[in-house]
Amino acid sequence: MDVTLHLAQDPEADALLGRSPLAALVGMLLDQQVPMEWAFKGPATIAQRLGGDDLDAHEIAAHEPEAFAALLSQKPAVHRYPGSMAKRIQQLCQYLVEHYDGDAEAVWKDAGTGGELLKRLAELPGFGKQKAQIFLALLGKQLGVRPTGWREAAGSYGEPDSFRSVADITGPESLVKVRAHKQEMKAAAKASKATGK
Numbered sequence: 001m002d003v004t005l006h007l008a009q010d011p012e013a014d015a016l017l018g019r020s021p022l023a024a025l026v027g028m029l030l031d032q033q034v035p036m037e038w039a040f041k042g043p044a045t046i047a048q049r050l051g052g053d054d055l056d057a058h059e060i061a062a063h064e065p066e067a068f069a070a071l072l073s074q075k076p077a078v079h080r081y082p083g084s085m086a087k088r089i090q091q092l093c094q095y096l097v098e099h100y101d102g103d104a105e106a107v108w109k110d111a112g113t114g115g116e117l118l119k120r121l122a123e124l125p126g127f128g129k130q131k132a133q134i135f136l137a138l139l140g141k142q143l144g145v146r147p148t149g150w151r152e153a154a155g156s157y158g159e160p161d162s163f164r165s166v167a168d169i170t171g172p173e174s175l176v177k178v179r180a181h182k183q184e185m186k187a188a189a190k191a192s193k194a195t196g197k
Helices: 011-019 021-030 036-049 057-062 065-073 082-100 114-122 129-142 172-194
Strands: none
Touching (some): 011 036, 021 129, 114 129
16 A cells, blocks of 8 residues: 555645555544544654554554553644544554454455445444445545445445545545535535424
8 A cells, every 4th residue: 555645635644644554544533523634644643652654553552541542632632532532543453453463454455345345344443334435435546445346335435526525535626525515415414404304
């Protein structure tokens, strides 16, 4: 895995996301209730604070929980909820150590079908169906991981030329389109809630 991603809108952080499967998974995990760039810059910040240039699932899984939470809480905090996210990242890394010997890429490396890959992603701690589908779309669209049926398994996020999620962000222009789509979705949800439908 060595591609250029543009999710953090920060060259160093994006370079890490493009070469490190674990960093990409952690960034996706962090991508909730904060701006996307903040979430995807998180893995680089964590690696730097751990004194390295990459993330190691074994090291994070074995880290003392309070110390790891403190590491994420340092200013600037890695997330709006650094304590709960520290716990989630450790749970993710512990799962990867138990099921994949700490190798994040093994989650998708030998998946035979899109459905199988979706199931594996949805089993990761902190990954519900939607997050799993978005990450599957990111793998297929930008990281060249395309098992049979990956687009179908990713649902609407897998559609070509759509601007629904981080899977579609390749630079500032597409970022604006994805943001606009998300705002439309929020407005539609708010409107349907207001009308009681």
